[in-house]
Each structure stands twice: as C-alpha cells, then as structure tokens.
C-alpha cells in the first residue's frame with residue numbers, strides 16, 4: 001500500500017472541506033473494498049478522509065412510508081434492525097446476504113453504493129425500490145444514480161449522507177451467489193410499490209439495470225408465471241470465469257421468477 | 266506523516282505513533298506483539314485475522330489501525346481468564362477437537378464468540394452460515410461446527 005495522509009473529521013462539512021482540498025484524496029467508510037484495492041495498488045489516494053467518527057452518518061429512521069438509513073450504517077445493523085425487518089423485510093434480508101459476518105460488521109451502505117461494484121447487492125434494492133440517494137449537495141433518484149461499471153452520478157468529493165427507501169406493498173430479493181465471495185452472479189430485486197412494479201437486476205451487467213418487459217407483465221399480473229417467458233438479451237452482459245453472458249441472461253429470468261414467488265409468501 | 270493511534274486492547278489502554286497505512290492486524294502483531302491474531306490471506310477471505318472491535322467480529326487485515334481509534338479491541342489473547350482458565354468457546358474447541366494445525370483457530374474462536382452472543386442455541390445450519398468468512402484447510406469443519414454448537418450452549422450457561 002502506498003503512503004497517504006489520514007484525516008478523521010467529526011462532521012460532514014469538515015469532511016467535505018477536506019475532500020474539496022485533496023483532489024487525489026478518497027473517502028473511507030468500512031474499508032472493505034477500498035483498503036483491499038489500496039493493497040493491490042488499484043487505488044493510491046494521497047489522503048484518506050475517514051467518515052467513521054461522524055455520528056450524523058449513522059443510524060436508521062422509519063418515518064411514515066419510508067426507511068432512511070445513514071451512509072455509515074453497517075450491513076449487519078440493517079440486517080438485524082427490527083424496524084427495517086418490519087417496514088421492508090426484503091431490504092433486511094438482502095443486507096443479511098452480503099459477504100460474511102465480519103464483512104457485514106464493517107461494510108456500509110454508502111460505501112457499497114459509491115463503489116458500485118457490478119455484483120454488489122445494495123444497488124438492486126436502491127434501484128428496485130426507487131430509493132433516493134441523499135448527498136451533502138443534493139438528492140439523486142435511484143434511476144439517475146448508477147452510471148456504469150464502478151461509476152455513479154457522484155461528483156469528486158461528494159458525500160452520500162443517507163438513503164431513503166420507500167416501503168413497498170411487497171418485495172423480495174433473490175440472488176444466485178458466487179459460493180466463495182457471496183457476491184451476486186445474478187441478483188434480482190422485485191418490488192410491487194403500489195404505484196407499479198419495479199424489477200432491478202444486479203450482477204448480470206456492468207451496472208444494475210431494470211427490466212421494463214418484466215415490470216409491465218408483473219403490473220398486469222403479479223405472479224411468477226408472468227415473467228417465466230420473458231428473456232433478457234445476453235448482448236452486453238458480463239462474461240467471466242464464473243458465468244457466461246448467456247448463462248447470466250438465463251439466470252435473470254429464473255431469479256425474477258423466484259423473487260416474485262418470495263414476494264407473494 | 267505519522268499519526269497517533271489510541272485504543273483499548275484486551276482491557277489495556279495502548280497508544281503509538283504509526284504510519285497511517287499501518288493495518289490494524291499489523292499494529293496488533295508487530296507493535297503490540299500479540300501474535301495470536303494470524304494473517305492467512307491478507308485479502309479479506311480467510312478470517313484468520315478476526316478480532317473484536319466494540320464487541321463485533323471483524324477482519325483486522327481489512328482496515329487501517331486508525332479505523333479502530335478509541336475503540337475497544339479484544340484479541341484471542343484477551344478471552345481466557347487471567348488465571349489461564351479457558352473461555353468456554355476455547356474449551357469447547359479443545360474438547361471437540363475443533364482444530365488440527367491451529368492456524369485458523371484464533372479467528373474461528375473470535376468469530377464464534379461474537380456469533381454465540383446472539384445465538385445461544387444455534388442450529389448446525391446457522392453455525393455453518395456464520396463460518397462463511399473463516400476458512401480452515403485441515404479439519405473439514407465438522408468438529409469446528411460441533412465445538413461452536415457446544416461452546417454457544419456453554420456460554421449461555
């Protein structure tokens with residue numbers, strides 16, 4: 001790992017000021033992705049701005065029809081929260097399926113979203129539920145947040161402060177996981193929001209995406225057989241040592257069917 | 266530029282000047298000389314470096330020491346009683362032969378103690394799921410699962 005300067009601000013404003021000054025700096029959340037990337041010298045920031053001492057970024061609030069989760073809230077806290085389990089059980093379940101216990105005790109919601117790993121789980125919930133990503137500068141709708149492989153709408157130095165998830169009528173997340181890392185080979189989040197159905201797919205493409213044909217079919221009839229015949233094209237999907245693009249395309253339909261089944265339970 | 270890191274480790278306040286890039290596991294092993302915490306993979310896969318930070322099991326190879334600033338850290342050296350009486354989870358690993366070479370054992374025990382706090386009477390399935398972040402190259406896991414099941418019950422009293 002290359003040397004860097006370390007900063008530990010106690011407020012979002014101080015963190016933003018530091019980030020603005022250090023063009024080659026990076027924000028540090030749980031470190032579960034960033035520290036490993038730095039060891040491999042895939043990332044060599046001049047400065048690390050640790051968000052760990054900022055109390056305002058932690059915690060879960062349920063308010064009317066929505067669940068707001070602070071960017072520094074750990075995966076384990078979301079998975080174990082009685083409030084999240086009650087308001088959006090699919091979200092608590094998704095968090096419980098990330099990595100392993102130790103990773104869930106350190107990894108954060110904000111870190112996962114900013115990192116935008118193509119196989120990460122949280123992006124499926126954010127896009128599937130039509131959540132709003134709140135930063136120190138603005139509110140970003142889920143449909144505008146994910147831009148591509150490891151790419152988001154965040155500007156340099158912009159800090160995610162919280163994410164607001166509207167509670168759906170019913171929802172479920174099912175993933176076909178890599179048995180070693182538990183990352184999604186394909187994960188599908190299905191949500192019946194009350195104002196329509198949203199289907200978000202992670203792991204399959206360079207970035208999380210929605211499947212309009214499935215959303216339309218499920219809007220007409222919310223049942224597993226409504227999506228059973230709908231295929232996505234393999235063009236542009238990921239091929240790696242774990243699965244080919246064709247196999248991933250096949251899994252999208254299978255996982256979508258299972259997610260609808262799970263949402264109906 | 267060196268930074269001052271301060272935390273409590275096994276009940277004792279510790280503080281040192283370190284380079285910011287010092288990993289928590291490096292701080293524990295090389296600065297504090299507590300070599301019970303192992304490094305198996307250095308890539309967040311194997312769990313040999315598992316310790317407790319504020320009561321929660323985490324991988325000490327995957328964070329810098331500064332992320333544990335002001336935290337309460339417990340390593341494998343801190344779980345037995347001062348008179349040497351083993352922690353119930355350590356005793357269960359001994360009793361059920363939950364180790365062979367022992368390399369993975371400190372991480373296994375630290376993860377198991379944290380897990381058992383919320384699972385006083387775990388099913389085999391729950392124990393196996395809890396071990397997703399810990400690799401063992403010797404035992405085939407069966408005796409580790411037996412040990413953790415027994416250790417969790419013993420901890421609950």
Ligand SMILES: Cc1cc2nc3c(=O)[nH]c(=O)nc-3n(C[C@H](O)[C@H](O)[C@H](O)COP(=O)(O)OP(=O)(O)OC[C@H]3O[C@@H](n4cnc5c(N)ncnc54)[C@H](O)[C@@H]3O)c2cc1C
Pocket residue numbers: 026027028029030031032033034035051071072097098099100103106107108109110111112114115117119120121122154158159160161181182183184308309310
């Ligand atoms: C063994 C292992 C298995 C894993 N398995 C899974 C899995 O199954 N599913 C899954 O989804 N993930 C998995 N992960 C990734 C894990 O969820 C990480 O915690 C997550 O991707 C990054 O979160 P972090 O808090 O550790 O962020 P960090 O690593 O600290 O940061 C990641 C990036 O986000 C930026 N950042 C952090 N916080 C903010 C913020 N508030 N605002 C703006 N930018 C920010 C940082 O600058 C950095 O670029 C796994 C990781 C490991 C090590």
Ligand code: FES
Pocket residue numbers: 303304305306307308309310311312313314315324325326327
């Ligand atoms: S050494 Fe930390 S997980 Fe392997």
Ligand code: FES
Pocket residue numbers: 363364365366367368369370400401402403404
């Ligand atoms: S006992 Fe040898 S690695 Fe587990």
